[in-house]
Amino acid sequence: MADLDSFRKETRAWLEAHAPASLKGRSASALEGVWGGRKAQWADRDARRWLDVMAERGWTAPTWPREYGGGGLSPEEAKVLRQEMTALGLPPPLIGFGLTMIGPTLLRYGSEEQKREHLPRITRGEIRWCQGYSEPDAGSDLASLKTRAVRDGDDFVVTGQKVWTSYADLSDWMFLLVRTNPEARKQAGITFILMDMESPGVEVKPILLISGASPFCETFLHDVRIPVRNVVGEIDGGWTIAKALLTYERSMIAEAFGSGVMSSGQSRRTLADWARRYLDGRGGPLQDELARHRIAQLEMDTRALMLTIQRARDAAKAGQAPGPESSIFKIYGTELNQRRYELLVSLAGPQALGWEGEGFDAEELAVTREWLRSRGNSIEGGTSEIQLNIIAKRVLGLPD
Amino acid sequence: MQLVLTEDQELLAKTARDFVAERSPVARVRALRDSRDETGFSRELWQEMAELGWVGILLPEAHGGAGLGLAELAVVLESLGRTLAPEPFLSTVLLGSQALLLGGTDAQRKEWLPEVAAGRRLLTLAWQEPHAGFERHVVATRAEKDGEGWVLTGDKLQVPDGHVADALVVSARTYGPDRDPDGVTLFLLPRDARGLSVTRQRLIDSRNAALLHLDHVRVAQDAVVGEVNRGGELLEQVLDRACAGLCAEMLGSMSEASDRTLRYLKDRVQFGVPIGSFQALKHRAARMFMEIELARSAVMAATRALDEGSDDAAGLVSLAKARCSDAFVHVANEAVQMHGGIGVTDEHEIGFFLKRARVAEMSCGDAAWHRDRWARLGDY
Numbered sequence: 001m002a003d004l005d006s007f008r009k010e011t012r013a014w015l016e017a018h019a020p021a022s023l024k025g026r027s028a029s030a031l032e033g034v035w036g037g038r039k040a041q042w043a044d045r046d047a048r049r050w051l052d053v054m055a056e057r058g059w060t061a062p063t064w065p066r067e068y069g070g071g072g073l074s075p076e077e078a079k080v081l082r083q084e085m086t087a088l089g090l091p092p093p094l095i096g097f098g099l100t101m102i103g104p105t106l107l108r109y110g111s112e113e114q115k116r117e118h119l120p121r122i123t124r125g126e127i128r129w130c131q132g133y134s135e136p137d138a139g140s141d142l143a144s145l146k147t148r149a150v151r152d153g154d155d156f157v158v159t160g161q162k163v164w165t166s167y168a169d170l171s172d173w174m175f176l177l178v179r180t181n182p183e184a185r186k187q188a189g190i191t192f193i194l195m196d197m198e199s200p201g202v203e204v205k206p207i208l209l210i211s212g213a214s215p216f217c218e219t220f221l222h223d224v225r226i227p228v229r230n231v232v233g234e235i236d237g238g239w240t241i242a243k244a245l246l247t248y249e250r251s252m253i254a255e256a257f258g259s260g261v262m263s264s265g266q267s268r269r270t271l272a273d274w275a276r277r278y279l280d281g282r283g284g285p286l287q288d289e290l291a292r293h294r295i296a297q298l299e300m301d302t303r304a305l306m307l308t309i310q311r312a313r314d315a316a317k318a319g320q321a322p323g324p325e326s327s328i329f330k331i332y333g334t335e336l337n338q339r340r341y342e343l344l345v346s347l348a349g350p351q352a353l354g355w356e357g358e359g360f361d362a363e364e365l366a367v368t369r370e371w372l373r374s375r376g377n378s379i380e381g382g383t384s385e386i387q388l389n390i391i392a393k394r395v396l397g398l399p400d
Numbered sequence: 401m402q403l404v405l406t407e408d409q410e411l412l413a414k415t416a417r418d419f420v421a422e423r424s425p426v427a428r429v430r431a432l433r434d435s436r437d438e439t440g441f442s443r444e445l446w447q448e449m450a451e452l453g454w455v456g457i458l459l460p461e462a463h464g465g466a467g468l469g470l471a472e473l474a475v476v477l478e479s480l481g482r483t484l485a486p487e488p489f490l491s492t493v494l495l496g497s498q499a500l501l502l503g504g505t506d507a508q509r510k511e512w513l514p515e516v517a518a519g520r521r522l523l524t525l526a527w528q529e530p531h532a533g534f535e536r537h538v539v540a541t542r543a544e545k546d547g548e549g550w551v552l553t554g555d556k557l558q559v560p561d562g563h564v565a566d567a568l569v570v571s572a573r574t575y576g577p578d579r580d581p582d583g584v585t586l587f588l589l590p591r592d593a594r595g596l597s598v599t600r601q602r603l604i605d606s607r608n609a610a611l612l613h614l615d616h617v618r619v620a621q622d623a624v625v626g627e628v629n630r631g632g633e634l635l636e637q638v639l640d641r642a643c644a645g646l647c648a649e650m651l652g653s654m655s656e657a658s659d660r661t662l663r664y665l666k667d668r669v670q671f672g673v674p675i676g677s678f679q680a681l682k683h684r685a686a687r688m689f690m691e692i693e694l695a696r697s698a699v700m701a702a703t704r705a706l707d708e709g710s711d712d713a714a715g716l717v718s719l720a721k722a723r724c725s726d727a728f729v730h731v732a733n734e735a736v737q738m739h740g741g742i743g744v745t746d747e748h749e750i751g752f753f754l755k756r757a758r759v760a761e762m763s764c765g766d767a768a769w770h771r772d773r774w775a776r777l778g779d780y
Contacts, residue, residue, distance in 0.1 A: 272780035286780050295780065296771040300719050307697035311403035328690045391689055392682035396662055399677045 008080050015088055018053045020046035025089040033095040037128025038172050047093075054093035055124045061099055064107065068115050069123030075317045097166075098122035098129040100252040102175045102194075105245045109192075109233045118173075118194070131249075132162040132176025132195070132219060133242070140386045142177075143186045143239065147221060149178035149193070155225040156180070156193065161218065164380065168204045168217035172197055175245075181236050192238030192245075194230040201225075211372035212355075246382060250330040253381050271295045271340075275347045294343055298336070305332050327387040327395075334377035334384070341371035401708065403700045409475050416479035419452070424485045426749045432486065433606040439564060440608035441486040450519025455493055459501060463513035469707035470641060474648035474699065481652025484756050486607050488522055489649070490763070491561035494642040496523020499569040499586060503626030503634040508588055512567065524565040525642075526556035526612050527635060534762075534769040536571075536635050537581045541614060543572035550574075550624075552587060552617040560763075562610025563600040566591050570612070575629050584632045586625040593617050605752075605759040640717045643764040644702045647717075650724040650760045651692070651699050654731040657753040658688050661735040668740075681738060688734055691727040698723045715777050718770035725760070725767040732757035 023046055034040075034047050042048045054060050057071065062078040064070020073081065085092070103122050106115055121127040138145040147160025158178055168174065174195045181189030195202070201224040206214040233241050272286065272295055279288050286292040309329060344367045345352040352368050354360030360368075378384040392398045405413065423445060432440060449455055457473045459465025466472075477489060497516045500508050500523070515521040532538035541554025552572050562568065568589050575583030589596060595617040601609045626634040662685060665676030675681055702720035705713035732754040736743040743750050761767070 270778075270780075272778065275780075284779075285776070292775050292780060293768070293771055296775040296778070299778070300722055300771065300774055301694075303719055304694040304698050304723055307403065307701045308694055311697045311700065314402050314404045317404075328693055332690060332694070385683070388683040388686040389679070391686035396682075396685055396689060398662070398665060398682050398685060399674050 004076055004080060007077055008084065011081055011084050012087075014057075015084055015090065019088060019090050020050055022046045023050055023090060026091045033091055034093065034125065035096045035128050035167070035170070036094055036098075036125025037096075037170065038126070039128070039170050040125070050090075051093045051125050058123065060092075060094040060125065061103060061119075061123045064103065064119065064123065068107075068119035069121075070119070079313075094123075094125045096122075096128055097131055098127060101131065101245055101248050102129050104248050105175070105241060106232065108244065109241050111232075113229070114194070114232065127173055128167070128171045130165050130168045130171035130174045130197075130219075132165055132174045134164045135161060136163055140383055142242070143190065145177055145179060145190065147176070147178045148182070149180050149191060149226070151180075151228070152225075154228050156191075156228060156231075158193075158195070158221050158224045158226055160221050162221070163216075163218050164207075165204075165217045165219045166215055166380075168197070168219045169206055174219070175232075177238055177242055184236060187239040189236055190238040190242065191235050192232045192241040193226055194232065195224065195226050199224050199226065209373065209376065211369045213369065213373060249381050250327060250387075253330050253333060253377075271298065271343065271347075274344060278348050278351065291347060294346075298339055298343055301332075301339075302336055305329070305336060308332075327390045330381060331378070331384045331387045334374075337377050338374045341367065341374045345371045401701065401704045401710070403697060403704070405475065409472060412472060413475040413479065415452070416454075416476045417482075419448075420479045420483055420485065423448070424480070424483050426483050426752055429484050429486055429606055429752060430749075440561075440606075441488060445485075446487050447519045449487060450517065455489075455519050456513075456517025458493065459497065459513050459517050463501075463509060464517035465513070470644050470648075470703040471700075471707055473645055474703045477645055477648040478652035478655075481649035482656040484605075484653060484752055488524075488561040488564070488608070490642060490646060491524035491559075491565060492516060492522045494645045495525035495560065495638060496565065496567070496569055498641050499523075499525055499625055499634065499638045500588070502637055503586065503631075504588070505622065505625075507622065508625065521566040522561060522564055524559055524561050524568050525638065526559040526562065526568050526570045527639070528558050529554070529556060534765040535579075536639060537584060537632050538579050539571050539573045539584050540578045541570070541572040543574050543585060543587065545574075546618065549618060549620045550587065552589075552614045552619065554614050556612040556614075558601060558603070558609045559612055561608045562598055562612060563608055568596075568612070569625055570614070571631055571635060572614075581632060583629050584635065585628045586631040586634060587619055587623045588625050589617060589619060589623065593619065603759055605756040607756075607759065636714075639764055640714055641706055643717050643721045644699070644706055646760060646763055647695075647699045647702065647720045647724040650728045650757075651695055653753060653756055653760070654692055654695070654724075654728045657731050657735040657750065657757075658685075658692060660750060660753075661685070661688070661738050664739055675738075684734055684738070688731050691723075691730055695720070695723045695727040715774060718765075718773045718777070721765060722767040722770040722774070725762075725770070728757040729761050 034051055036051065058066055058069060059071045059081065061069065062071040062073045062081050063075065066072040099122060103119060106118060133142060135145050135147060147158060147162065149156040149158045162176060174197055176193060176195055177190050178193055179189050180191040201222040203220040203222065205218045207216045207218060208214045275286055275291050275295060276282065279286060279291060348364060348367065351360060351364050354365055354368060356365060453466045454476050456465035457468050457476065461467045480489065497513060500512055512521065512523065516523060527536055529538065529540055541552060541556065543550045543552045552570065554572065556570065559568065570587050570589055571584050572587060573583055574585040595615045597613045599611040601611055603609055665681060665685060666674050668675050698716065698720040702716040705716045735750050736754050739748065739750050742748045
């Protein structure tokens with residue numbers, strides 16, 4: 001405990017000395033912040049400086065081993081670091097699928113060579129990663145994927161199409177699932193492999209969503225050559241790794257949505273303030289009892305999820321990796337985010353119906369777009385229905 | 401706040417699980433019900449529970465207790481909830497003795513608490529009234545000053561274990577109109593007080609409750625628990641602690657109802673396959689699991705916040721009770737539905753869980769009342 005106290009003191013002093021003042025009070029989440037990568041646009045020099053000093057200290061990935069660019073912190077120390085950063089209002093210096101998905105996967109399944117090649121470049125924010133999982137005919141039934149990888153000397157030659165690749169247009173490398181053995185049972189012929197997006201034959205097209213945004217892409221692979229040494233784990237043995245990565249993805253999504261710290265500026269207002277703006281405009285108890293109860297219900301449900309995430313974290317300190325119970329975070333976190341935007345739209349009434357232009361302020365337009373965007377939350381990263389199947393099978397042991 | 405069980409708590413949980421499995425099957429509740437047992441629980445088991453240290457778990461060692469917290473009591477209550485044990489924890493351990501511990505005079509504590517911890521005497525709290533709903537400050541029972549003492553007149557209902565309590569802590573109005581948030585005082589009444597009549601009530605869950613009628617019940621000044629006119633705040637504190645304990649019990653009951661239902665889904669064969677292979681039921685079972693997990697986190701947080709005396713304890717208690725009320729009713733309804741026809745027969749035990757869910761849902765405030773309180777605490 002004394003060690004932890006002195007660590008806290010040192011950490012606070014170091015953060016106060018090194019964090020750029022302009023970043024204090026800037027909010028961020030697992031899906032909002034600095035993504036890094038070769039194509040990063042650095043509008044903000046302080047964000048860049050913050051990334052560099054933190055990466056230097058290993059604190060972009062506080063719990064990863066030092067030899068791979070991490071901070072080598074214990075879970076308790078990492079918690080102290082998070083708390084001190086929160087206390088100073090500092091955003092994480094770097095976010096992205098390198099830190100949340102492929103990094104933990106490589107630490108668990110990667111070869112020594114792969115760890116040394118990729119992990120330090122993730123921690124320094126040099127390489128941005130994207131995820132090549134879904135295909136046009138392999139959505140919920142992911143294991144039926146068809147992208148073919150045919151061995152040719154030291155390379156695989158890969159042909160096929162990936163879809164829903166988040167930010168493929170901004171990423172440098174992709175981790176993807178390919179079929180290396182078309183004869184085997186469908187889960188048994190899949191290989192997990194790492195691909196440089198600059199390889200010849202890679203073509204990326206953004207997908208426009210109902211919200212007007214396009215965070216997703218289609219990625220076409222035409223005879224792309226990927227070195228065999230980029231296979232993670234065994235050839236044809238990728239399914240286990242694929243599933244492990246999905247649990248990391250679910251935790252990341254749950255945390256992002258569960259925290260209620262979403263991308264629009266609206267999140268920094270309370271729901272009650274938002275309601276007052278449209279309902280009675282005064283302080284004190286809300287006159288609209290129904291609205292009042294809906295707000296309380298949502299706040300309480302959000303708190304219950306945050307407590308459950310904390311409980312899982314406290315249990316993880318006892319050494320358990322995230323298991324199937326992380327499925328409840330994904331389902332519940334995304335449903336809460338959807339309910340939150342449903343409620344915001346409903347409270348704003350007709351003022352929530354604007355697409356753009358006159359008669360609506362920026363906050364109202366953002367809320368409406370976020371509501372549309374949120375409809376995808378329970379689909380992306382494994383639909384809620386698939387998550388319920390996972391709970392029923394792996395946690396509750398119900399038969400197939 | 402750490403939301404994990406300590407090693408000591410794990411050990412206590414195991415002791416409680418083993419004890420309950422061996423000594424307290426649901427069949428016991430049925431037998432007590434069917435024989436219209438006068439006590440409504442087992443005094444012998446109560447004595448054993450006192451010897452295990454459970455009855456005095458919250459009381460300081462100076463009063464013969466174990467000096468532990470709600471986090472510890474919660475693991476015991478969760479086990480008892482698994483088989484719907486009707487022993488008087490809510491009335492005696494959570495309500496009556498907590499009122500004396502938090503607000504009582506030295507003399508009151510010395511007289512009652514060691515006897516309670518030893519399992520020899522029972523206490524309860526009478527706060528609910530006709531027309532008050534779940535509001536604690538709506539009190540029509542009056543206490544009029546009379547020389548050095550007080551005279552109490554009014555009615556109380558659904559007093560937990562009121563039919564067997566050796567003494568009752570009763571809320572009465574000493575000032576202001578019926579709905580005034582201030583002006584409530586708590587009094588300690590012996591069971592045999594003149595003018596006090598106690599009538600047993602029969603609730604759907606076969607637990608024990610009573611009506612009180614107070615007809616000019618005369619008590620001395622030393623019967624006051626806490627401060628005159630300030631009993632409302634004491635009542636809030638006591639009911640928050642009771643609520644957290646009740647939630648732990650509800651958590652055990654809903655977990656058991658869910659476990660029994662899962663077993664049924666795996667065993668029951670229709671159309672040549674276990675019905676648990678049907679996706680329509682799988683998804684509903686997974687939803688039950690989610691509700692229980694979320695409730696568990698809220699209960700752990702509420703009990704620990706109360707033990708640590710943290711500022712957000714009241715909010716977390718309301719969160720836990722709202723969650724547990726909704727979740728237990730939901731799980732019990734689903735459990736009966738998934739059991740099919742056998743689920744609505746008296747012969748099957750799953751119905752006992754449904755009945756208990758309804759009563760527990762409304763004890764110490766239902767989900768809507770606690771959401772309302774959350775909003776009040778949040779200033780909207």
